[in-house]
Amino acid sequence: MTAKELKDKSIELRRKTLEIIYNAKAGHTGGSLSIMDILNVLYNRIMNVSPENFNDANRDRYIQSKGHSVEALYTVLADRGFFPEEDLMTLCQYQSPYIGHPTKGVNGMEQNTGGLGHGLPICCGNALAAKKDNSGVKVYTVLGDGEMAEGSNWEAMMFAAHYKLDNLCAILDYNKLQITGSNAEVMGLEPVAKKLEAFGWAVKEVDGHDYDALIETFESLPFEEGKPSFVIAHTVKGKGVSFMENNIKWHHGVPSAEQMEMAREELLIKEEV
Amino acid sequence: MKKYTYTEKQDTRSGFGDGMTELGRTNPKVVTLCADLVGSLKTATFIKENPERFFQTGIAEANMMGIAAGLTIGGYIPYPTTFANFGSGRVYDQIRQSIAYSNKNVKIAVSHAGLTLGEDGATHQILEDIAMMRSMPNMTVINPCDYNQTKAATIALADHVGPAYLRFGRPKVPIFTDPNQKFEIGKAWTVNEGKDVSIFATGHLVWEAIQAGEILAEKGIDAEIINIHTIKPLDTAAILKSVRKTKCVVTCEEHQANGGLGDAVAQTLAQNFLAPQEYVAVNDSFGESGTPEQLMAKYGLSAEAIVEKTLKVIARKS
Numbered sequence: 001m002t003a004k005e006l007k008d009k010s011i012e013l014r015r016k017t018l019e020i021i022y023n024a025k026a027g028h029t030g031g032s033l034s035i036m037d038i039l040n041v042l043y044n045r046i047m048n049v050s051p052e053n054f055n056d057a058n059r060d061r062y063i064q065s066k067g068h069s070v071e072a073l074y075t076v077l078a079d080r081g082f083f084p085e086e087d088l089m090t091l092c093q094y095q096s097p098y099i100g101h102p103t104k105g106v107n108g109m110e111q112n113t114g115g116l117g118h119g120l121p122i123c124c125g126n127a128l129a130a131k132k133d134n135s136g137v138k139v140y141t142v143l144g145d146g147e148m149a150e151g152s153n154w155e156a157m158m159f160a161a162h163y164k165l166d167n168l169c170a171i172l173d174y175n176k177l178q179i180t181g182s183n184a185e186v187m188g189l190e191p192v193a194k195k196l197e198a199f200g201w202a203v204k205e206v207d208g209h210d211y212d213a214l215i216e217t218f219e220s221l222p223f224e225e226g227k228p229s230f231v232i233a234h235t236v237k238g239k240g241v242s243f244m245e246n247n248i249k250w251h252h253g254v255p256s257a258e259q260m261e262m263a264r265e266e267l268l269i270k271e272e273v
Numbered sequence: 274m275k276k277y278t279y280t281e282k283q284d285t286r287s288g289f290g291d292g293m294t295e296l297g298r299t300n301p302k303v304v305t306l307c308a309d310l311v312g313s314l315k316t317a318t319f320i321k322e323n324p325e326r327f328f329q330t331g332i333a334e335a336n337m338m339g340i341a342a343g344l345t346i347g348g349y350i351p352y353p354t355t356f357a358n359f360g361s362g363r364v365y366d367q368i369r370q371s372i373a374y375s376n377k378n379v380k381i382a383v384s385h386a387g388l389t390l391g392e393d394g395a396t397h398q399i400l401e402d403i404a405m406m407r408s409m410p411n412m413t414v415i416n417p418c419d420y421n422q423t424k425a426a427t428i429a430l431a432d433h434v435g436p437a438y439l440r441f442g443r444p445k446v447p448i449f450t451d452p453n454q455k456f457e458i459g460k461a462w463t464v465n466e467g468k469d470v471s472i473f474a475t476g477h478l479v480w481e482a483i484q485a486g487e488i489l490a491e492k493g494i495d496a497e498i499i500n501i502h503t504i505k506p507l508d509t510a511a512i513l514k515s516v517r518k519t520k521c522v523v524t525c526e527e528h529q530a531n532g533g534l535g536d537a538v539a540q541t542l543a544q545n546f547l548a549p550q551e552y553v554a555v556n557d558s559f560g561e562s563g564t565p566e567q568l569m570a571k572y573g574l575s576a577e578a579i580v581e582k583t584l585k586v587i588a589r590k591s
Contacts, residue, residue: 118366118370120339122371128343135347152339155331156339163328
């Protein structure tokens with residue numbers, strides 16, 4: 001898909017994500033809107049993965065380390081045809097397979113995640129196995145910025161550089177907010193680019209909502225032969241709905257009927273533009 | 274009492290290492306990882322013969338468990354290795370979420386379990402790992418008793434599908450099981466048939482139970498001794514069959530009484546057939562420095578302690 005087509009699709013994806021969260025009365029709204037454009041580009045433009053090849057050992061792998069933003073991933077997978085969209089109206093309900101964090105019980109989901117700091121180590125294992133097999137598989141993960149305080153991520157970063165895993169791409173969803181406050185208040189992450197470079201990764205910074213920039217960035221992987229790639233995606237928590245943007249209340253917030261209507265209207269206007 | 278003798282002592286970790294050597298030659302999908310303790314895990318021959326199937330992770334056990342989970346995508350059978358302390362408690366959440374909950378075919382293989390680690394003391398002497406691992410859904414838990422059984426268990430695990438925790442130790446202990454045994458996961462081994470008491474033992478305590486059985490025989494007590502090498506899934510059929518006959522139980526393990534083999538047996542009995550039970554286990558305490566022999570004696574993990582508990586439990590039979 002072209003950048004324009006992806007951007008148009010993103011409005012519908014955001015609306016659907018909000019609808020399922022609203023219906024479930026549960027979910028991680030801000031983070032899901034924050035990573036939506038990244039997932040849209042990965043699944044609809046970059047990665048070699050589809051419902052047709054999902055049992056092919058040589059498909060690309062996406063593991064969502066920030067598992068709590070699962071609603072965005074469910075929405076993108078449904079849109080991609082991994083399962084019917086109406087299934088998502090059971091999100092977080094009793095006996096639904098669409099539970100509050102990623103599980104392999106859902107078609108298209110590669111890995112159970114939820115507790116933070118688990119995704120990157122598993123991706124290192126995937127990338128290592130792919131290298132051993134010369135399979136050409138590329139491995140992607142999205143990490144939260146608050147999650148970067150987990151020590152296991154830095155263990156995995158050392159490992160990926162040591163083993164020269166240039167088939168691995170980690171993406172930082174850098175909206176600068178976490179559940180309690182800003183990253184700067186909770187646990188300072190800056191200068192993150194320098195830290196990642198010092199750990200032996202090739203790093204690029206990008207606007208995580210700019211489709212041309214995202215496509216260009218992902219199409220230039222690996223950024224450097226023999227090095228794992230880190231994309232620092234500058235994002236906005238709650239992106240796309242004005243009253244949700246940059247407000248930590250929407251980390252785990254669920255819209256009321258009135259707020260949902262306001263959000264629908266905002267997105268409708270964007271669609272018409 | 275059936276006679277058991279030995280001509281050689283060897284550490285169970287060498288059984289693991291030699292099992293890995295054999296797997297290296299027979300199963301191209303077996304890989305191993307280690308968090309900077311290769312010498313202690315005895316995998317040098319595997320690594321020398323298969324350098325491309327070994328991954329050093331550095332001292333980063335949490336990462337090692339995640340990498341092992343991730344390596345399974347190529348059909349690989351990863352054996353992440355370290356000390357039992359660092360391969361269980363330190364990384365409980367990694368094992369729980371990325372291996373057990375995700376049902377990955379990862380064989381966690383850990384050495385230096387329990388008090389017999391010896392001189393390094395309490396920090397490294399994990400006595401809670403069986404409790405942690407047996408409470409985890411999907412997890413198989415194995416604690417073999419000597420070199421031969423550890424080697425056989427290591428090899429058997431490559432054909433088993435699903436997460437497993439294989440626990441072994443540091444000291445040289447008697448080799449008394451069959452070198453050609455076929456290791457059946459989940460199938461208890463009857464060391465000695467008897468009628469007066471059921472002694473269920475795992476790991477290093479199996480040899481102690483045999484010594485106890487000989488002392489008991491001199492006292493006219495006919496002990497049934499069963500080796501529970503697989504703590505999960507537990508061979509409840511063998512346990513119940515034995516206790517229905519003997520009507521009393523002694524459980525023996527190099528582990529806390531809380532949550533280990535003894536509790537697994539008690540759980541089975543409580544639901545099926547009530548019988549008095551005594552525990553030979555560590556009583557809610559951390560360890561300390563000392564030789565394995567000194568520590569096992571101090572914490573009551575010896576043949577003498579098994580005899581004492583047996584006499585006590587027989588007296589409790591109504």
